Amino acid sequence: xxxxxxxxxxDSDVNRKILTNLLKSDYEIIEAANGEExxxxxxxxxxxxxxxxxxxxxxxxxGFEVLKKVSNDSVLxxxxxxxxxxxxxxxxxxxxxxxxxxxxxxxxxxxQIIKRRLNNVINLRETAxxxxxxxxxxxxxxxxxxxxxxxxTELIQTREPETFVLEYLDIDNFKFINxxxxxxxxxxxxxxxxxxxxxxxDNKDCICCRISADYFALIYPAEYIKSGQIDKIMCxxxxxDGLMSSVSISEGRYxxxxxxxxxxxxxxxxxxxQSIVKGRYDEKVSVFSKEMxxxxxxxxxxxxxxxxxxxxxxFVPWFxxxxxxxxxxxxxxxxxxxxxHPIEGIISPIRFIPVFEHNGFIYELDKCIWRETCxxxxxxxxxxxxxPPVSVNVSRYDIYKDDLIDVILxxxxxxxxxxELLRLEITESAFSDSKTTVIDVVKLLIDRGFTIEIDDxxxxxxxxxxxxxxPAQILKLDMKFLRNTKSDDKxxxxxxxxxxxxxxxxxxxDMDVIAEGVETAEQADYxxxxxxxxxxxxxxxxxxxxxxxxxxxxxxxxxxxxxxIEKYFGESDLWNSDSLDSLLFNYFVGAACVLExxxxxxxxLRANNLCIEMFGGINADSENILAINWKLxxxxxxxxxxxxxxxxxxxxxxxxxxxxxxxxxxxxxxxKYIRSLIRVVAYIGDRYLVYCINEExxxxxxxxxxxxxxxxxxxKFITKLHNGQAIAIYTELSMKYFYCNSKMLExxxxxxxxxxxxxxxxxxxxxxxxxRERIHRVIKLLENDGDTVYVDFRTKNKAxxxxxxxxxxxxxxxxxxxxxxxxxxxxxxxxxxxxGGTNCDR
Amino acid sequence: xTDKLKEELCFLETxxxxxxxxxxxDEELYLRCLEEFMEDTSVKDLGENINMENWDEVFTxxxxxxxxxxxxxxxxxxxxxxxxxxxVRTGHKEEINNRYNDIYKNYCRLIDVLENNLxxxxxxxxx
Numbered sequence: 001x002x003x004x005x006x007x008x009x010x011d012s013d014v015n016r017k018i019l020t021n022l023l024k025s026d027y028e029i030i031e032a033a034n035g036e037e038x039x040x041x042x043x044x045x046x047x048x049x050x051x052x053x054x055x056x057x058x059x060x061x062x063g064f065e066v067l068k069k070v071s072n073d074s075v076l077x078x079x080x081x082x083x084x085x086x087x088x089x090x091x092x093x094x095x096x097x098x099x100x101x102x103x104x105x106x107x108x109x110x111x112q113i114i115k116r117r118l119n120n121v122i123n124l125r126e127t128a129x130x131x132x133x134x135x136x137x138x139x140x141x142x143x144x145x146x147x148x149x150x151x152x153t154e155l156i157q158t159r160e161p162e163t164f165v166l167e168y169l170d171i172d173n174f175k176f177i178n179x180x181x182x183x184x185x186x187x188x189x190x191x192x193x194x195x196x197x198x199x200x201x202d203n204k205d206c207i208c209c210r211i212s213a214d215y216f217a218l219i220y221p222a223e224y225i226k227s228g229q230i231d232k233i234m235c236x237x238x239x240x241d242g243l244m245s246s247v248s249i250s251e252g253r254y255x256x257x258x259x260x261x262x263x264x265x266x267x268x269x270x271x272x273x274q275s276i277v278k279g280r281y282d283e284k285v286s287v288f289s290k291e292m293x294x295x296x297x298x299x300x301x302x303x304x305x306x307x308x309x310x311x312x313x314x315f316v317p318w319f320x321x322x323x324x325x326x327x328x329x330x331x332x333x334x335x336x337x338x339x340x341h342p343i344e345g346i347i348s349p350i351r352f353i354p355v356f357e358h359n360g361f362i363y364e365l366d367k368c369i370w371r372e373t374c375x376x377x378x379x380x381x382x383x384x385x386x387x388p389p390v391s392v393n394v395s396r397y398d399i400y401k402d403d404l405i406d407v408i409l410x411x412x413x414x415x416x417x418x419x420e421l422l423r424l425e426i427t428e429s430a431f432s433d434s435k436t437t438v439i440d441v442v443k444l445l446i447d448r449g450f451t452i453e454i455d456d457x458x459x460x461x462x463x464x465x466x467x468x469x470x471p472a473q474i475l476k477l478d479m480k481f482l483r484n485t486k487s488d489d490k491x492x493x494x495x496x497x498x499x500x501x502x503x504x505x506x507x508x509x510d511m512d513v514i515a516e517g518v519e520t521a522e523q524a525d526y527x528x529x530x531x532x533x534x535x536x537x538x539x540x541x542x543x544x545x546x547x548x549x550x551x552x553x554x555x556x557x558x559x560x561x562x563x564x565i566e567k568y569f570g571e572s573d574l575w576n577s578d579s580l581d582s583l584l585f586n587y588f589v590g591a592a593c594v595l596e597x598x599x600x601x602x603x604x605l606r607a608n609n610l611c612i613e614m615f616g617g618i619n620a621d622s623e624n625i626l627a628i629n630w631k632l633x634x635x636x637x638x639x640x641x642x643x644x645x646x647x648x649x650x651x652x653x654x655x656x657x658x659x660x661x662x663x664x665x666x667x668x669x670x671x672k673y674i675r676s677l678i679r680v681v682a683y684i685g686d687r688y689l690v691y692c693i694n695e696e697x698x699x700x701x702x703x704x705x706x707x708x709x710x711x712x713x714x715x716k717f718i719t720k721l722h723n724g725q726a727i728a729i730y731t732e733l734s735m736k737y738f739y740c741n742s743k744m745l746e747x748x749x750x751x752x753x754x755x756x757x758x759x760x761x762x763x764x765x766x767x768x769x770x771x772r773e774r775i776h777r778v779i780k781l782l783e784n785d786g787d788t789v790y791v792d793f794r795t796k797n798k799a800x801x802x803x804x805x806x807x808x809x810x811x812x813x814x815x816x817x818x819x820x821x822x823x824x825x826x827x828x829x830x831x832x833x834x835x836g837g838t839n840c841d842r
Numbered sequence: 843x844t845d846k847l848k849e850e851l852c853f854l855e856t857x858x859x860x861x862x863x864x865x866x867x868d869e870e871l872y873l874r875c876l877e878e879f880m881e882d883t884s885v886k887d888l889g890e891n892i893n894m895e896n897w898d899e900v901f902t903x904x905x906x907x908x909x910x911x912x913x914x915x916x917x918x919x920x921x922x923x924x925x926x927x928x929x930v931r932t933g934h935k936e937e938i939n940n941r942y943n944d945i946y947k948n949y950c951r952l953i954d955v956l957e958n959n960l961x962x963x964x965x966x967x968x969x
Contacts, residue, residue: 012906014914022864057905
């Protein structure tokens with residue numbers, strides 16, 4: 001290790017010699033005989049000077065002058081100075097210390113004290129430098145990330161939520177600046193930006209730091225955004241004070257709504273927001289939202305789960321059949337990756353494919369799907385099933401893998417699959433990356449006997465060039481590229497012309513065309529009319545699990561009948577966004593949805609806004625609602641109700657009303673009761689397409705349930721009484737039993753069945769004739785709601801015998817001026833019972 | 843360093859033990875410093891500055907001399923110079939002159955010892 005350097009300043013040659021001799025074994029020594037020499041030595045050696053031993057009383061320039069000059073220089077003042085002085089000179093020592101000397105030693109020198117004090121000040125300075133380096137960024141002088149976090153935590157801990165903003169900034173294309181102008185200019189840019197930040201945020205409510213490289217962070221009061229202060233500062237920082245042409249700064253803001261969060265987490269959130277606008281020309285500021293966190297969390301979930309999922313066999317191929325529309329025969333299929341997660345259920349490919357493409361895991365996924373597809377093909381071939389060609393996806397990222405061809409060949413050979421049965425789909429956009437490489441790989445695969453399909457044809461920028469150069473055999477046209485608008489399923493006349501031209505062109509160069517994403521019979525008919533017979537899409541089938549596809553394969557000889565939506569729906573088409581049905585569906589029918597039902601599995605295929613709102617609240621996302629596994633949120637009875645309605649509707653071709661109960665729908669607590677008008681619009685085998693118009697009656701149902709519960713408790717209570725008890729409703733026309741307990745039934749000689757069958761309904765008919773009129777006269781005297789009168793009367797039991805009954809009759813005027821009615825509560829004990837005929841008439 | 847020199851320096855109350863410590867036992871270096879002390883004119887300059895009443899210079903050179911003799915172990919001369927510096931600060935001229943005379947006598951005794959014991963030729967070589 002290099003020795004530290006010490007400067008000895010003394011006009012006495014003897015003193016210098018003594019000190020040099022004393023310290024030379026531990027330090028490199030530089031000598032100066034007066035103040036002027038000392039200043040020159042300090043200026044030329046400051047970078048590696050560890051300390052100065054300075055005599056005060058000297059000719060030419062004394063030690064005090066040296067101390068003054070050094071203390072006025074921010075860099076030189078960092079060097080620790082020990083003064084050498086006489087022991088009787090306290091005042092001088094105090095003065096020297098006030099000028100910035102760190103310590104003093106007295107003459108005559110004490111070697112031990114000099115060495116110790118020199119060592120102490122050097123250590124102190126080096127420790128201070130280390131601490132400073134931890135707190136301050138060397139280049140910009142701004143705080144370091146660690147110290148920023150500490151200061152920001154202190155700043156916000158007593159503040160109100162949403163009053164401060166934490167901002168994460170990045171200079172766009174900073175790498176370009178370094179590459180183009182050199183690192184020195186790059187450093188200058190960082191320094192200028194840092195200077196603007198430190199001068200602009202120079203108050204106790206603002207802190208700024210350089211996180212690393214060209215990343216900065218700020219914390220400031222939220223009101224700075226409203227006042228336009230932040231925009232102004234960013235504008236100044238971008239202009240770079242004439243250093244070079246302006247730079248672009250992207251900003252991510254986290255409005256501190258939760259002050260209990262660690263500042264490092266807030267920084268992460270601001271960073272997430274910043275990543276949204278990084279490199280964008282039109283938008284430079286993004287504010288963190290929970291949706292961003294959700295997206296990142298989802299991505300993180302995918303990243304965390306992908307390896308165990310691969311090892312655990314959670315990635316499986318599902319098969320979407322391809323049909324010849326002219327004959328209805330199955331002619332092929334596409335194997336599509338599905339992730340069956342043990343807790344999450346089926347995870348949509350939209351959630352994981354982009355993540356895998358980004359991190360390179362897509363190759364592992366694709367290999368898994370290729371292998372599994374080959375395994376299934378082998379299994380079905382062994383079962384004697386007539387297997388059509390199945391295509392698998394080869395990602396644009398897979399093309400560059402050195403072992404790609406060997407891997408595919410390996411699977412085909414391992415499972416002994418005829419190569420014509422495993423087709424390879426390469427997306428057209430892959431050809432725009434490095435055309436030569438991709439074409440070379442395609443040629444090699446074709447040479448090995450594989451059939452290549454160009455997937456998503458029409459999505460690339462130079463589709464015609466691709467057709468010209470790529471020796472693929474099949475084009476796949478995705479209908480979504482040829483629709484009028486995003487939501488329109490109809491083919492526009494322009495789109496139709498393009499399809500026709502592509503199909504014709506493909507035929508000229510001896511390529512087959514498969515249309516995918518075909519959802520309507522109209523689309524299929526059109527495609528057939530222009531010569532594209534092979535159809536893949538929801539019209540025929542969505543992707544299905546392997547066992548279901550196996551069943552489809554078993555039925556390949558049976559020509560399939562198209563699901564005829566018009567059969568029940570008239571001439572218009574629900575799937576066309578500009579059709580009358582769609583208009584009604586979206587705006588006039590209330591909360592409507594289209595379900596697919598098969599073996600108690602319920603999937604919502606489409607829902608209008610009212611329906612989405614009904615199930616998920618005002619801010620509900622249609623994707624989330626459609627992704628719900630409804631079976632998990634319906635009671636067994638409700639599933640039975642739905643099933644019976646579907647069967648009834650498919651038989652009668654009429655709509656059927658049902659009360660359906662849902663519970664624990666994601667984002668919606670408690671139970672939900674829906675009155676649903678259910679109509680089957682199409683079916684294939686046991687799979688039904690069902691149109692539902694829904695009306696929520698949760699509040700009514702809950703009231704009914706509560707009333708029912710009360711009635712049940714009441715009935716239970718009355719049933720337990722020993723005396724005969726009955727409740728009847730009396731109107732001018734009749735008196736009907738509402739409820740009789742078992743004792744009363746026994747006394748009357750009736751059973752519950754008799755009551756249920758209405759045998760004893762007309763209680764009034766059984767009352768002895770004179771008593772009937774008397775009751776009538778008495779209760780007619782009642783005027784006000786709740787007035788009560790006691791009545792005794794004689795009535796007949798089931799055997800025709802006369803029995804005495806006591807009752808309390810109460811008047812109810814009924815709601816909304818309805819006809820008044822009377823509740824008669826009857827009671828009778830066995831002792832009171834009188835059987836006979838002599839005193840019947842009073 | 844000869845025993846005779848050591849003996850005579852000890853007689854003049856020189857702190858040879860402190861000197862060895864301060865010079866890290868380097869006797870040769872001490873000898874060279876003794877020779878420099880012989881050549882040094884600070885004491886004589888001090889007298890001239892007193893006569894000229896050039897008090898700033900008196901203070902500076904006395905202070906410098908004090909530090910040097912202290913380091914050389916000349917204890918009596920060091921103490922005399924320390925008292926002299928105090929006198930210069932207080933400004934008593936008579937006291938200053940008296941103390942300077944003591945310093946000069948003490949200085950001369952030291953120079954005598956050194957001249958008698960240090961070979962001129964060696965001294966030249968050491969220069």
